[in-house]
Amino acid sequence: MAELSLSVLHSFRTTECYSCGATIALPSEYYANRIRDHKTFFCPTGHAQCFQGETEEEKLKKRLAAREVELAIARAAADAKERSNAALRGQMTKQKRRVAVGVCPCCNRSFVALGRHMTTKHPDWKDQDIG
Numbered sequence: 212m213a214e215l216s217l218s219v220l221h222s223f224r225t226t227e228c229y230s231c232g233a234t235i236a237l238p239s240e241y242y243a244n245r246i247r248d249h250k251t252f253f254c255p256t257g258h259a260q261c262f263q264g265e266t267e268e269e270k271l272k273k274r275l276a277a278r279e280v281e282l283a284i285a286r287a288a289a290d291a292k293e294r295s296n297a298a299l300r301g302q303m304t305k306q307k308r309r310v311a312v313g314v315c316p317c318c319n320r321s322f323v324a325l326g327r328h329m330t331t332k333h334p335d336w337k338d339q340d341i342g
Contacts, residue, residue, distance in 0.1 A: 228254035311337035 224242040233254045246262045313326020
């Protein structure tokens with residue numbers, strides 16, 4: 212017969228049963244796994260129990276997910292603001308070009324004198340960048 216060697220020593224963690232108060236000794240790795248996966252284990256008298264509290268890893272994952280949502284919202288707001296600014300720049304450019312050819316921005320009437328003035332005195336005004 213082969214001889215069995217029990218050279219592997221286990222370290223144990225202890226906890227108490229929530230129901231009867233019995234001390235439960237669990238191998239450290241098993242204890243850590245139950246904290247992480249929240250699976251059920253039993254006390255010596257048969258009471259089923261599990262660790263329900265969030266682990267630090269779970270708390271960090273929730274915080275990370277919340278930050279990612281905040282970031283997505285901020286990016287969406289920034290994109291909307293940029294689109295709005297681009298639309299306003301387009302409207303301003305359109306008005307500048309209309310004024311440059313002599314069209315009143317209020318009543319849409321054309322004034323020959325305004326068009327001639329803009330063409331002779333401010334020829335580059337309609338081509339200036341809006342910003």
